[in-house]
Amino acid sequence: VEKVRDTFGSSAGEHLQSHDGEICLNLWSANRYLLEREGIKSIEVAExxxxxxxxxxxxxxxxxxxxxxxxxxxxxxx
Known part of the structure; x- marks a missing residue:
């Protein structure tokens, strides 16, 4: 969780979710965020x-x- 906070700052909570009692990183939203942060606008997520x-x-x-x-x-x- 600390590494996610270091990487995502104040938006870290948007990319973390609870699943079966564990905290998991939502890779769909995390990857979109990182790509957008680098200026990439055309992003498709298969979901x-x-x-x-x-x-x-x-x-x-x-x-x-x-x-x-x-x-x-x-x-x-x-």
Missing amino acids: QCTACHLEEWYSHRGEGRVTGRFGALIALDA
């Missing part, structure tokens, strides 16, 4: 949890150590 959609994605969180692999390619048009 699909890989662990919740095992029929569509491989997920270490959802399946454990034995799972498939996938990769992603991110590109910017110049």
Whole structure:
């Protein structure tokens, strides 16, 4: 939590949430915040949890150590 506060300052609470008694970092909002802070305006968030959609994605969180692999390619048009 302290590292999140160091990184996000006064907006840290917007990116933290309680889940099953633990405090978790909301990666969707945290990544959006960091990208916007760097001046990136065109951001799309799929908002699909890989662990919740095992029929569509491989997920270490959802399946454990034995799972498939996938990769992603991110590109910017110049």
